[in-house]
Amino acid sequence: MYSLKQINEAVRSDPAAFAQACDAAFEKKVEAAARRIADHRAESHIILLSGPSGSGKTTTALKIEERLKGMGIETHTVSMDDYFYTLDPDTAPRNREGAIDFESPFFLDIGLLNQHFAMLDRGELIHVPKYEFARQMRSDTFTRPMRLGKDDLVIFEGIHALNDIIVGKNPRAFKLYIAARSDILDEDGSLVFDKSWIRLCRRIVRDFKFRGSDADFTLKLWENVRRGERLYISPYKENADLMFDSSLALSASVLKPFVTPLLEKIPRGKYQVVEDILRGLEKIEALDEKYIPAKSLSREFIGGSPYDNH
Numbered sequence: 001m002y003s004l005k006q007i008n009e010a011v012r013s014d015p016a017a018f019a020q021a022c023d024a025a026f027e028k029k030v031e032a033a034a035r036r037i038a039d040h041r042a043e044s045h046i047i048l049l050s051g052p053s054g055s056g057k058t059t060t061a062l063k064i065e066e067r068l069k070g071m072g073i074e075t076h077t078v079s080m081d082d083y084f085y086t087l088d089p090d091t092a093p094r095n096r097e098g099a100i101d102f103e104s105p106f107f108l109d110i111g112l113l114n115q116h117f118a119m120l121d122r123g124e125l126i127h128v129p130k131y132e133f134a135r136q137m138r139s140d141t142f143t144r145p146m147r148l149g150k151d152d153l154v155i156f157e158g159i160h161a162l163n164d165i166i167v168g169k170n171p172r173a174f175k176l177y178i179a180a181r182s183d184i185l186d187e188d189g190s191l192v193f194d195k196s197w198i199r200l201c202r203r204i205v206r207d208f209k210f211r212g213s214d215a216d217f218t219l220k221l222w223e224n225v226r227r228g229e230r231l232y233i234s235p236y237k238e239n240a241d242l243m244f245d246s247s248l249a250l251s252a253s254v255l256k257p258f259v260t261p262l263l264e265k266i267p268r269g270k271y272q273v274v275e276d277i278l279r280g281l282e283k284i285e286a287l288d289e290k291y292i293p294a295k296s297l298s299r300e301f302i303g304g305s306p307y308d309n310h
Contacts (some may be wrong), residue, residue, distance in 0.1 A: 026246075
């Protein structure tokens, strides 16, 4: 949990030091996770990293990869999204309303994933597929060859990485769950900003900056995303060997200047969560992005990260 009073005092008094302290605290978590993973590598070459949307899985995975490489452990990161099936409306999983369920783990080629995990653990060559989201199909021509050395590791990151249909076949893999897990509270203990709002704001800003989508586009999808989390992600987080809190004390402050104008374009009363977020942001001091380090987790959502083109 974070204190609203402490956040606002830190932003007003020394925003640069506050940003550096938040980043340093996050890096300590990355260091601890990397050491746990390094100690586990005799068990398996595979790391399974999961978490709900907006948790910062991509940046966290790449930071852990960097830290492991700094320990002399060659590490690769693979997005499990590349194992999606080519979209076929006739066979795609559907929800109770009959719409295509894009959050379902059965969009993943589980058989190929488990085959690749086993081959990598045996030191065999695989070809990692490439999914073309614009065409909603797996590429027939672009693949990435990969073979792990005796001490090499690979991080497979995706929202379904800890699902039983994957973990059940790979019980020795190191399992990491990442989520923003800290609320912002007022002095009386009342909620100012919910942890799920951090993820939603991150996603709204990222969708706008990287895809040109307005907040209404993201909000229309959000309830289905949350439904998918309740069905397919949260029930399996207990499979994790380590739970990693990806919230930062500055998250709401740095998102405020970006997300507030996007939310204010939404007609009042259309989404209750928008009213709640704007009410919470009114109490939180904004933090200028110039204070945010280039490799900060926040950069995954507001832009300017060296990981953007990874």
